[in-house]
Amino acid sequence: MTDFERERQLFDLCVDEEPQRWSAFLDDHGAEPELRERVLRLLRHHSDTAARESGFLRLDPADPERIGPYRILQRPGEGGMGIVYAAEQREPVRRRVAIKVLRAGHHSREVLARFDAERQALSLMNHPGIARILDAGTTADQRPYIVMEYVSGEPITRYCSQRKPSLEAILELFRQVCDAVQHAHQKGVIHRDLKPSNILITEELGKPAPKIIDFGIAKALTVRLTEHTLETRVGSFLGTPDYMSPEQADVSPLDVDTRADVYALGAILYELLTGTTPLQISSERHSWTEIQKIIREQEPPPPGRRTPHKLPRELDWITCKALEKERNRRYATAAAFSEDITAVIEGRAPQAGPHTFLYRTGKLLRQHALAAATATTVFMLVLIFGAVMAWQASQIARERDRANQEADIARNVSSFLVDVLRGADPTSQQGRELTAREVLDRGVRQLEERFPQPNATRVALYRAVGNAYLNLGRYTEAEQLLQQALRDSNEVYGPGHRESLFDMYNLGRMLLARGRLSDALQQFESVAAIAAERLGPEHELTLRARAATGTMLEQLGRAEEAVAIFSELLPIMRRALGTESISTATALASFGSALETANRFEEALPVLREAAKEVEKLQGRDHPNAIGTRFNVANALMGLRELDQAEALHREVLADQTRILGPSHANVYLSMRALAEVLREKGELEEALGLMRAAYLDQETNPDVSDFSRVETKVGYAHLLRLHGNDREAEPLLREAVAELGTLGGDRHWLIGKAWLEIALIELARSDAEQALISARSAIRAGIPIEELKRTALGRLDGLEAPQDR
Amino acid sequence: MGASQITVLLNRINAGERHAYNDLIELVYHELRRMAVGQMRFELIGHTLQPTALVSEAWMRLADSGTDWQNRRHFFGAAAEAMRRVLVDHARRRDAAKRGGGLQRVTLTNLDVDVPGADVDLLALEDALNELEQHNPRMVRLVELRYFAGLSIEEAAEAMDVSPATVKRDWSFARAWLKERLDD
Numbered sequence A: 001m002t003d004f005e006r007e008r009q010l011f012d013l014c015v016d017e018e019p020q021r022w023s024a025f026l027d028d029h030g031a032e033p034e035l036r037e038r039v040l041r042l043l044r045h046h047s048d049t050a051a052r053e054s055g056f057l058r059l060d061p062a063d064p065e066r067i068g069p070y071r072i073l074q075r076p077g078e079g080g081m082g083i084v085y086a087a088e089q090r091e092p093v094r095r096r097v098a099i100k101v102l103r104a105g106h107h108s109r110e111v112l113a114r115f116d117a118e119r120q121a122l123s124l125m126n127h128p129g130i131a132r133i134l135d136a137g138t139t140a141d142q143r144p145y146i147v148m149e150y151v152s153g154e155p156i157t158r159y160c161s162q163r164k165p166s167l168e169a170i171l172e173l174f175r176q177v178c179d180a181v182q183h184a185h186q187k188g189v190i191h192r193d194l195k196p197s198n199i200l201i202t203e204e205l206g207k208p209a210p211k212i213i214d215f216g217i218a219k220a221l222t223v224r225l226t227e228h229t230l231e232t233r234v235g236s237f238l239g240t241p242d243y244m245s246p247e248q249a250d251v252s253p254l255d256v257d258t259r260a261d262v263y264a265l266g267a268i269l270y271e272l273l274t275g276t277t278p279l280q281i282s283s284e285r286h287s288w289t290e291i292q293k294i295i296r297e298q299e300p301p302p303p304g305r306r307t308p309h310k311l312p313r314e315l316d317w318i319t320c321k322a323l324e325k326e327r328n329r330r331y332a333t334a335a336a337f338s339e340d341i342t343a344v345i346e347g348r349a350p351q352a353g354p355h356t357f358l359y360r361t362g363k364l365l366r367q368h369a370l371a372a373a374t375a376t377t378v379f380m381l382v383l384i385f386g387a388v389m390a391w392q393a394s395q396i397a398r399e400r401d402r403a404n405q406e407a408d409i410a411r412n413v414s415s416f417l418v419d420v421l422r423g424a425d426p427t428s429q430q431g432r433e434l435t436a437r438e439v440l441d442r443g444v445r446q447l448e449e450r451f452p453q454p455n456a457t458r459v460a461l462y463r464a465v466g467n468a469y470l471n472l473g474r475y476t477e478a479e480q481l482l483q484q485a486l487r488d489s490n491e492v493y494g495p496g497h498r499e500s501l502f503d504m505y506n507l508g509r510m511l512l513a514r515g516r517l518s519d520a521l522q523q524f525e526s527v528a529a530i531a532a533e534r535l536g537p538e539h540e541l542t543l544r545a546r547a548a549t550g551t552m553l554e555q556l557g558r559a560e561e562a563v564a565i566f567s568e569l570l571p572i573m574r575r576a577l578g579t580e581s582i583s584t585a586t587a588l589a590s591f592g593s594a595l596e597t598a599n600r601f602e603e604a605l606p607v608l609r610e611a612a613k614e615v616e617k618l619q620g621r622d623h624p625n626a627i628g629t630r631f632n633v634a635n636a637l638m639g640l641r642e643l644d645q646a647e648a649l650h651r652e653v654l655a656d657q658t659r660i661l662g663p664s665h666a667n668v669y670l671s672m673r674a675l676a677e678v679l680r681e682k683g684e685l686e687e688a689l690g691l692m693r694a695a696y697l698d699q700e701t702n703p704d705v706s707d708f709s710r711v712e713t714k715v716g717y718a719h720l721l722r723l724h725g726n727d728r729e730a731e732p733l734l735r736e737a738v739a740e741l742g743t744l745g746g747d748r749h750w751l752i753g754k755a756w757l758e759i760a761l762i763e764l765a766r767s768d769a770e771q772a773l774i775s776a777r778s779a780i781r782a783g784i785p786i787e788e789l790k791r792t793a794l795g796r797l798d799g800l801e802a803p804q805d806r
Numbered sequence B: 001m002g003a004s005q006i007t008v009l010l011n012r013i014n015a016g017e018r019h020a021y022n023d024l025i026e027l028v029y030h031e032l033r034r035m036a037v038g039q040m041r042f043e044l045i046g047h048t049l050q051p052t053a054l055v056s057e058a059w060m061r062l063a064d065s066g067t068d069w070q071n072r073r074h075f076f077g078a079a080a081e082a083m084r085r086v087l088v089d090h091a092r093r094r095d096a097a098k099r100g101g102g103l104q105r106v107t108l109t110n111l112d113v114d115v116p117g118a119d120v121d122l123l124a125l126e127d128a129l130n131e132l133e134q135h136n137p138r139m140v141r142l143v144e145l146r147y148f149a150g151l152s153i154e155e156a157a158e159a160m161d162v163s164p165a166t167v168k169r170d171w172s173f174a175r176a177w178l179k180e181r182l183d184d
Helices: A003-015 A019-028 A033-054 A109-124 A156-163 A167-186 A217-221 A258-274 A288-297 A313-322 A334-345 A354-368 A370-398 A400-422 A436-450 A456-471 A475-492 A498-513 A517-534 A540-555 A559-577 A582-597 A601-619 A624-639 A643-661 A666-681 A685-700 A707-723 A727-744 A750-765 A769-781 A786-790 B003-014 B018-040 B051-062 B069-097 B108-112 B122-135 B137-148 B153-160 B164-182
Strands: A070-078 A082-089 A095-102 A133-138 A144-149 A199-204 A207-212
Touching: A003 A019, A003 A033, A003 B164, A019 A033, A033 B164, A070 A095, A109 A133, A109 A144, A156 A167, A156 A199, A156 A258, A167 A207, A167 A258, A167 A334, A258 A313, A258 A334, A313 A334, A436 A456, A456 A475, A456 A498, A475 A498, A498 A517, A498 A540, A517 A540, A540 A559, A540 A582, A559 A582, A582 A601, A582 A624, A601 A624, A624 A643, A624 A666, A643 A666, A666 A685, A666 A707, A685 A707, A707 A727, A707 A750, A727 A750, A750 A769, A750 A786, A769 A786, B003 B018, B003 B069, B018 B069, B069 B122, B069 B137, B069 B153, B122 B137, B122 B164, B137 B153, B137 B164, B153 B164
Parallel strands: none
Antiparallel strands: A070 A082, A082 A095, A095 A144, A133 A144, A199 A207
């Protein structure tokens, strides 16, 4: 027999015996000293672990044998100020009880008073789900104690993870817990430290039954004073961070009411459904301030996202409702929570509805997801551009009678561009590769030299070069050139002519690119009106201008109007333009975006997917339009919380865009922001941050990038930094962004508002409420709806209601 | 990769082919690794891997609903071993990348719980398991099933085709033995 086997054998023999008897036993079996030692160590390991498992540690010699009429058996667990024993009662009935007694030495009046108050509260309660109080008294050395029903069982989370009961069974158990908590609340008792280890599952009459222990008393007795825990603050109660509600984690804690318990219940339900707590907090890795921030601001993904098991959507809604940061939005009572659980068990619809869920997603898209909003912007840009080119091509193809004239123009344009690209300018710097920008700059100079008078060719050239700049994301130059094209058009063709309208249309795109949405809307509306009159209501330009109008409305948040326009427009487009029309495909894509913006994600996704297919078919997979549409499909997936799919698709799109457009294009940064958003939603904050940091640094040092795009990235990066707890770095970036945006164009702009919002949150976090209010008002002035602010920590600021409108 | 491949492999295992079991492990290993890489892509603060969730998910993906208990046994055995490899590989890579950072603490209480957490030094556990393999391979299988695949006592008993009581005893000893080694 090997040593190992011998150890095993001895271990097995001793393992069920009382520890005191091990030595004797081993001697009896003739174990040599060394072997004896090894086995003893193994046995101790075993009993330690077993003890910790069931919560029982060995008795200390210092423990008393009796407390009052109760005989002490074991010491189940302890807190800092109190000890809990398992004891035995003899008279009048023999049973096990739990005794909680204050540790010797902690006798301040406060503690005693508290102990007494809790004892009284406990004695009011009478519910099968709450461990009952049986007796109370004072020990021989003047320490108060409470005798409670002895509850032997497993913490609810361990019970569920070990036994793996059905979902229904889990919900049933949880419901009972809610009912118990409700009972306590009705008696005026708030637990304040609900967590799985306080909710044990016992067997009663063969059925599992939950029992809440440590009601209230835990609060007074289990404050631990080691450096690693959080309870070092004077005067405030601190519980386990994982189940702590935002108001409990607050900078200056408000009155904690029953809804704090509702939050904790929500966190417990979350853990039962997914196996993890909603927020990833570790008191060892995070400082208290970081933890506070996480609790207050990090949005946990709905449970359905966190588990491979399929959960009914209703459970997502219910859990998230209980976990709302804003306590007004939670269930008002544990009973309401319980009712909704019952509804799910019975297959009915709960009170918590998709409104809550989509509201969060809506909030996501509007407030947090800069990327999503601007995604559609850039996508639309690409679309219009592509469509315009196609339209031009189709125009040229169709009107053969004008072919000669236009062919001439086309020839001129291409030969000119070829010259430019060949770097025929003798003043060029020799021996160096020209950047696209330099080529274009040079091209523009040459253009003006070669064509000093407005004519058809010059118009086309201005357009072509303007579009080229647009494609490079150089919006300032693009706008100048396209304005020039319009001026020329008006002169050459007359205002209201198809060509001039076309240039007006291009300018609309420009305005859009610069974020001047209302102006762009007006522009497109003008084009649509004039075109409808001069060219006919089913003329392609009319239709495209109307489609653009729809997209602008969507961008301005007037999603329902946009949906209405597209619903009417698309059948006309199909009829007038045929099935192989890129214009229709792109309008379809815009329709999808509008549906997205209207939070009608279920409808949006198939529309976008169809649009992506059509665009790809007509223009190829690598065409910016196709990529842009895929981008929007990814956004829709994100809106539908299909985060894995959204991430995968965003990564693909990012790779495509980088490959085709080069790493410094505005679209690429946009893609990175969108991907960062998905990652953030998945809780992968580190990667999101890394991505945004890279995008930010890249853009800062890249002169070819548009200012607007750069600031967008900056704000997005700062936002993530703040979420990561890095206010210090985030704040200066945000203030820079605000300043830059000020010079770029007006102070009513959602991006400015977003930046102010972030600043306000930072200021609030360092207790500067006054400043925060000012910043919050700036956010409102810049167009952030007040409801959005209310959903954040800023909602508690007084005086938020009154934005100073001038 | 899919259900049919698994079924074929399982049939081969049932037919007594020795290599088939290794092939199954390989197959599951790749699937798990792919899934785990998705979860472990970047070193994140507070990131916890959920091997048991991965194994469940792999099971759902790879197995037919009609797969019987005999085959489930093989699958989970393979999955547990594969999961262990995935985790150890990851820990090794991460270890290599670390520059003298403190080793993770080694408390074995997590062996009581389904899910391995950051507490356990996976590489040390790996060494200990390899040592245990020399003495009692069946215990190692059990630890894999309980710790890496997250099976309960009853499930592990089913998977190993022994009684729960036996499993309990083996588990008590194995755990104590490992803890002894990890405490050094």
